[in-house]
Amino acid sequence: MHAMSVDLFSNTLGNLxxxxxxxxxxxxxxxxxxxxxxxxxxxxxxxxxxRQVQIACDVxxxxxxxxAGQDPPRFEDNETSFEQLRARIAAxxxxxxxxxxxxxxxxxxxxxxxxxxxxTLEFKGLEYLxxxxxxxxxxxxxxxxxxxxxxxxxxxxxxxxxxxxxx
Amino acid sequence: MHAMSVDLFSNTLGNLxxxxxxxxxxxxxxxxxxxxxxxxxxxxxxxxxxRQVQIACDVxxxxxxxxAGQDPPRFEDNETSFEQLRARIAAxxxxxxxxxxxxxxxxxxxxxxxxxxxxTLEFKGLEYLxxxxxxxxxxxxxxxxxxxxxxxxxxxxxxxxxxxxxx
Numbered sequence: 001m002h003a004m005s006v007d008l009f010s011n012t013l014g015n016l017x018x019x020x021x022x023x024x025x026x027x028x029x030x031x032x033x034x035x036x037x038x039x040x041x042x043x044x045x046x047x048x049x050x051r052q053v054q055i056a057c058d059v060x061x062x063x064x065x066x067x068a069g070q071d072p073p074r075f076e077d078n079e080t081s082f083e084q085l086r087a088r089i090a091a092x093x094x095x096x097x098x099x100x101x102x103x104x105x106x107x108x109x110x111x112x113x114x115x116x117x118x119x120t121l122e123f124k125g126l127e128y129l130x131x132x133x134x135x136x137x138x139x140x141x142x143x144x145x146x147x148x149x150x151x152x153x154x155x156x157x158x159x160x161x162x163x164x165x166x167x
Numbered sequence: 168m169h170a171m172s173v174d175l176f177s178n179t180l181g182n183l184x185x186x187x188x189x190x191x192x193x194x195x196x197x198x199x200x201x202x203x204x205x206x207x208x209x210x211x212x213x214x215x216x217x218r219q220v221q222i223a224c225d226v227x228x229x230x231x232x233x234x235a236g237q238d239p240p241r242f243e244d245n246e247t248s249f250e251q252l253r254a255r256i257a258a259x260x261x262x263x264x265x266x267x268x269x270x271x272x273x274x275x276x277x278x279x280x281x282x283x284x285x286x287t288l289e290f291k292g293l294e295y296l297x298x299x300x301x302x303x304x305x306x307x308x309x310x311x312x313x314x315x316x317x318x319x320x321x322x323x324x325x326x327x328x329x330x331x332x333x334x
Contacts, residue, residue: 150209
């Protein structure tokens with residue numbers, strides 16, 4: 001459970017931070033306000049880049065906390081720069097890495113309830129991680145990547161999948 | 168390992184199939200050739216919808232096969248319709264569900280080598296699933312969703328995260 005939550009999320013959030021760095025650098029080299037990227041969306045009724053990053057962090061910290069039976073720290077949604085988003089990601093990684101594997105032992109069978117609008121979703125811990133938390137975090141990290149790629153930032157799947165040793 | 172590969176991938180590929188159904192229906196109601204959606208991309212140097220679906224299937228079947236020490240079935244990349252892509256997804260789900268949990272026992276520590284261009288990536292099974300296979304499958308499923316959303320298909324995160332009981 002720890003490997004598939006804390007390790008997986010820290011890895012993908014670390015990659016997201018490096019992807020954002022490339023977005024920020026790209027705005028500099030093309031000489032436009034980086035805030036344009038932060039406000040970019042793939043559709044008028046989809047969330048912009050800033051919200052994709054905030055939600056990826058919130059789902060990661062919220063799901064690890066739920067599995068460990070803790071209350072996660074709350075972050076204000078007040079980031080207005082790439083620098084502040086990087087700090088939020090770093091704080092999220094610090095928090096989830098503070099949860100030891102022992103705190104997640106047995107969490108496969110923990111009852112988890114997730115408010116979702118007027119509904120409440122009910123899961124056992126394993127199913128929650130598999131069907132909700134992992135796809136949800138990766139959805140927002142991928143969409144952040146897709147927003148930047150759509151706007152001409154030079155990225156490749158290697159940025160998204162970084163990690164693993166090469167030979 | 169089985170829960171985080173076979174179960175997770177069948178679930179997300181099943182959701183992808185339903186998402187494609189909504190894309191196809193949307194083309195019908197807006198009276199344009201559904202092939203336009205299949206050829207749509209988020210950037211000129213990104214892959215179109217058809218390839219996103221093919222690769223999501225290939226990574227899912229290839230990674231489960233590698234973890235089980237099997238050779239996966241090969242699919243020709245010749246789909247030209249939503250119907251054919253749905254059939255590929257169904258064949259992928261059938262294949263990965265044919266791998267019993269016992270075939271993946273101990274696969275956490277299996278040595279896995281992945282050719283990646285001129286490099287070879289080396290992983291232990293657990294790290295392979297966590298850092299390569301899961302993010303890779305979800306990357307392509309999310310990008311397929313994002314391509315359809317970008318083109319005005321009515322989808323919500325509920326389509327992406329379907330599954331889990333509600334109350």
